[in-house]
Amino acid sequence: MEKFIVSARKYRPQTFDTVVGQQHITTTLKNAIRNHQLAHAFLFCGPRGVGKTTCARILAKTINCENPTPEGEACNHCHSCKSFNEGTSLNIHxxxxxxxxxxxxxxxxxxxVRFAPQAGKYKVYIIDEVHMLSSSAFNAFLKTLEEPPPYAIFILATTEKHKILPTILSRCQIFDFKRITLQDTVDHLHxxxxxxxxxxxxxxLQMIAQKSEGCMRDALSILDKIVSFTGGQVSYTNTLEHLNILDADYYFKLIDNMLKQDLAGAMLLYDDINKKGFEGDSVLNGFAEFARNLLICKDERVAGLLEVVESFRQxxxxxxxxxxxxxxxxxLNILAEAELNYKAARNxxxxxxxxxIKLCYLRQALQLTSDGSTVDKKKVVDTARAVAFKNINPISVQPDASAPVNVPKPAPTPAPAVKPSVASAVTKQQPEEAKLIIETEPVHKQAVIKEPKTAYTPPPPPSPPAPGNTKSKLGSLQSLRQQIQEVHNNQVIRExxxxxxxxxxxAWDKFIEQLKAEKNPAWQSFEVAELMIKDANSFDATANNNINQKFLDFERNKVSEFLKHELHNRQLQFSVILIETEQIQEVIEVPLTSKQQYQKIIEQFPIVQELRERLRLELDF
Structure with missing residues (x-):
């Protein structure tokens, strides 16, 4: 019976030209050999099964070849190449x-390393999985790696470059191997x-290449298994069956049910998938990859990222x-969250x-959100903009006919700047307004006049205008002053x-009803609070515990403004006082211990103590 050799070993590349998918590295190595520019240390790093160790062996064989080709390849006929192919070469370790x-x-x-080669030019040392060396081993290797003998060449191979010390990396010529593309894998398998x-x-073959994820060794191993399983025939159906992969046709049916919001069809389809033995996490993962492929198909610029079977592209x-x-x-967001929480789920x-279920009704939810049918939108308010106003002279009142005309003029005062609140009050021309707030900004101090309690004394009238200027540009300003004076005369002086x-x-009970309407839990604290008037403008509210005190303090500003408005007292103030009620502590009788009972007995009957001493009894309390 002939001994079986797996395809990964049987068809291992023997020359640089037969290496698949690493032309950027093989071309560099061939040029270095042809130009005699070999480094003394190489570091091959990259994913598993992409040809790192293979390229190291080909390099070792090529540099010792006695008759290399002009392209920089080994001849495979000389004594060195034959001994290398047979595994008997003494120059490769x-x-x-x-x-x-x-x-x-x-x-x-x-x-x-100290011993020179007996035959050949170089002694090549290939160290595989070099990242597994300990820190002490790396440090012991540093000096030799930096200054080796001229006949020694080191080739280090690793899959985890980040674990190697920077001092090692700086002494090596680094080559990064990449994953083998889908088409290169298919061509090699074919x-x-x-x-x-x-x-x-x-x-x-495309399904095998996709499952191998750029690793040629894995692809060859999968091919060997399927050939053994089917007896020498590799098809799409038996590949799916052997690799336990869910057919993309199920995902197409599933997305159609979701677009139609057919929940029953989606549930029955998942039941069919579950009966075939596929785990839930593999279904979630596969459907997420399917949605990713659909998203890629939306843009032609990233169509090259679509790695699917050619028959499914259309x-x-x-x-x-x-x-x-x-x-x-x-x-994708829903599937990622579901896959993340899959392990923690009991069912x-x-x-x-x-x-x-979420995916079936996702489209309807997105439509409702975009239409705003069930979403409460906040009212959009236009951004407030400042209005420019001109500085005008102080407001004056026309003199009465019975008043004397010759009134001395007061010292001139700076012209106040009228705020937008005054202008808006005037332009509305509402004579029914009961109050007017005028804010002026003098040079030294800002004065705010709100609801004056005393009669307003108008300033002396200005000098009469010239006869010829009655229709000047300030005619509208005079009417503005008259309107403000009318509003001022109608204002109510409230004490x-x-x-x-x-x-x-x-008013307190009215505020409690307002809190109840707002479903504010603070109304209970306001209801049990006791009120005590201190003077005409202040009172105290007492709370019987800390919780009620905090509720009262939290609503202090709100209730203060409410009471000022209801009681017509702008100087109203109140304070919260905590008066904790005394708690009656119940006396609980605790049963006596054995030792306490014994002490109580001997206090009443001393003869018991004497009896114990005579009998030499020991008590265990």
């Missing part, structure tokens, strides 16, 4: 750093299938035209079904009313 990561292993390697006589179809494009980008983004199936318990209690 491979070390697995995962199992030989101690200082002693590196010291043994350094001892071997070539191997032809050599092995395997019947394949394009969709099946179907993806048609489905993407029926869905909005915002809808797909919302689907896995219900968790997935809840996600499907503060003193506090009375009846009116205070009535």
């Amino acid at each position: 491979e070390l697995d750093a995962a199992s030989n990561n101690s200082v002693d292993d590196i010291r043994a390697l350094v001892e071997q 070539g191997i299938a032809i050599k092995e006589g395997i019947q394949t179809d394009e969709a099946g 179907r993806y494009a048609e489905t993407a035209q029926k869905t909005e980008a915002g809808y797909l983004v919302s689907i 896995k199936r219900l968790h997935v079904e809840m996600a499907l 503060d009313l003193p506090l009375e318990m009846s009116s205070l209690r009535k």
